[in-house]
Amino acid sequence: MPQARKAIPLVITSLALIGGGGWYWSSHQEKPINVSSQTKLAGVNETxxxxxxxxxxxMKQGLVKTYPGDPKLKAKTFRAEALLSSPPKELNLKDKPGYRYVTIPLVMHDTSDNFGAYSVYKPNLFVLNDGKGHEYDVVDYVNHNPKAWKNSHQYYSPHRAQIDLVYQVPEEAxxxxxxxASDAFPKTHTIKIEL
Structure with missing residues (x-):
């Protein structure tokens, strides 16, 4: 019994220290840190x-600046084919007033000797940017060769993968x-889409 009485103050003291440390940490998380003197010394713009x-x-962000159907990329590993006039019918997409669909076929075809090897390839995560601060995600897609592209992220060479990406964008844009950008091809591409 005497040992239990000695342990109670120890437990209470420990809990107080832990609670105090948590209060100190949380109270200092809310306050902005003044680093202006450090940034001025480093020559960094504060704003x-x-x-x-x-x-x-x-467009300047890409190492390869291109457009759908660019004949210079016809023999390259990765390219965008000419835009399709409408989304693939098997998707059964619903129209939305004031919006239209843009369908971009992307081709990935690595003909090197890495038969059966796969690389990470996620075209279904590529976004469209309108240059006005809006980004548009893929609404849906069609994979035309399940042997070439599997599990929504694996490209298997030397198969030819064609993925038709469908975006829904405002009609006025x-x-x-x-x-x-992908591990499957070495250079980032910026693809200009003009409707």
Whole structure:
């Protein structure tokens, strides 16, 4: 019994210390940290603004700047084919007033000797950017070769994968940039979409 009485103050003291430490941590998380002197010393601009990149600035982000159906990329591993006039019928997509569908066929075809090897390839996560601060995700897609692209992220060479990506965009928007980067191909692509 005497040992139990000695342990009670120890437990209470421990809980008070833990609670005090938690209070100190949480009270200091709310306050902004003043780093202006450090940033001035480092020569860093203190004000960072979230600037909207226009179409030209977005295109400059790609190592390969291209467009759907670009004949210069016909023999390359990755490319965008000419836009389709409508989404694939098997998707049964519903129209939305003020919006239209854009269907972009992407081809991935690595003809190297890595038969059966796969690389990470997620075209279904590529977004369209309108250069006005809006991004559009893939609404749906069609995989035309299940041997080439599996599990929504694996490309198997030397098969030819064609994935038709479907986006829904406002009718008044005319120009977009599709930013394509993947482990499956070495250079990031910016693909200019003009409707």
């Amino acid at each position: 960072q603004e979230n600037r909207i990149l226009n179409i030209d600035e977005l 005319k120009t977009f940039v599709l930013f394509a």
